[in-house]
Amino acid sequence: MKIFDLQGKVAIVTGSSRGIGKSIAEQLARAGASVMVSSRKRDAAEAVAEALRGEGLSALAIAANISRLDDVDALVATTRKEFGPIDILVCNAASNPYYGPTTGLTDEVFAKVMHNNVLSAIWLCNRVRPDMAAKRDGAIVLVSSIGGLHGSAVIGAYNLSKAADMQLARNLAVEFGPDNIRVNCIAPGVVRTDFARAIHEDPAVRVMVESELPLRRIGEPDDIGGIAVMLASRAGAYITGQAIVVDGGARIR
Numbered sequence: 001m002k003i004f005d006l007q008g009k010v011a012i013v014t015g016s017s018r019g020i021g022k023s024i025a026e027q028l029a030r031a032g033a034s035v036m037v038s039s040r041k042r043d044a045a046e047a048v049a050e051a052l053r054g055e056g057l058s059a060l061a062i063a064a065n066i067s068r069l070d071d072v073d074a075l076v077a078t079t080r081k082e083f084g085p086i087d088i089l090v091c092n093a094a095s096n097p098y099y100g101p102t103t104g105l106t107d108e109v110f111a112k113v114m115h116n117n118v119l120s121a122i123w124l125c126n127r128v129r130p131d132m133a134a135k136r137d138g139a140i141v142l143v144s145s146i147g148g149l150h151g152s153a154v155i156g157a158y159n160l161s162k163a164a165d166m167q168l169a170r171n172l173a174v175e176f177g178p179d180n181i182r183v184n185c186i187a188p189g190v191v192r193t194d195f196a197r198a199i200h201e202d203p204a205v206r207v208m209v210e211s212e213l214p215l216r217r218i219g220e221p222d223d224i225g226g227i228a229v230m231l232a233s234r235a236g237a238y239i240t241g242q243a244i245v246v247d248g249g250a251r252i253r
Contacts (some may be wrong), residue, residue, distance in 0.1 A: 009032065096115065137181075143188070149243075186227050
């Protein structure tokens with residue numbers, strides 16, 4: 001058996017119509033998995049799935065807002081109906097509706113951040129667990145951020161939620177481990193996505209950021225996609241409860 005082979009596996013990737021989620025969906029499919037691409041916008045998700053099918057790969061699309069329990073239930077049920085029991089879950093979809101100090105953070109916005117970035121992951125993890133437990137094999141990947149490892153006066157609420165995702169992975173790794181279900185986080189640094197547009201689209205800011213990175217470049221979505229394949233495959237069979245930092249060396253400085 002090839003150590004990175006995902007033939008016969010079924011995967012859900014949330015927020016996978018662009019950026020990091022898109023790369024993860026693409027790399028899982030290219031490793032052999034049948035992938036359900038999900039996004040709030042059906043057309044955007046379908047474009048990714050159609051492109052993968054054009055490569056001869058197995059992919060379908062669904063519109064799903066992970067903040068809505070009915071949508072989460074439909075995402076899981078549709079994936080089972082179309083592909084079979086779920087082997088891999090990647091919780092990538094997240095939101096950050098507030099920039100500024102905690103003193104200006106309203107209760108409503110804080111609740112939204114934690115709901116979308118943490119509670120939705122709990123919903124999904126609990127719903128795919130039975131499939132994985134029945135097979136005594138499964139992999140869950142929560143896409144966190146290095147923001148969960150440091151403070152911020154600008155995106156503090158987002159960082160709080162990403163630190164919570166890391167603890168969620170540790171908790172679920174303990175709970176799900178007896179059924180051979182592995183739960184891990186990927187914690188990206190600055191990656192060329194819409195979220196980091198203020199950095200990579202401003203040449204002066206980008207040069208400043210890259211000059212501080214040991215690898216002297218910001219990340220690309222495909223720098224993250226392969227990590228998800230590793231965690232989902234036999235290559236990651238003895239890794240659980242971890243937050244794998246993928247940041248070009250930013251945290252070691």
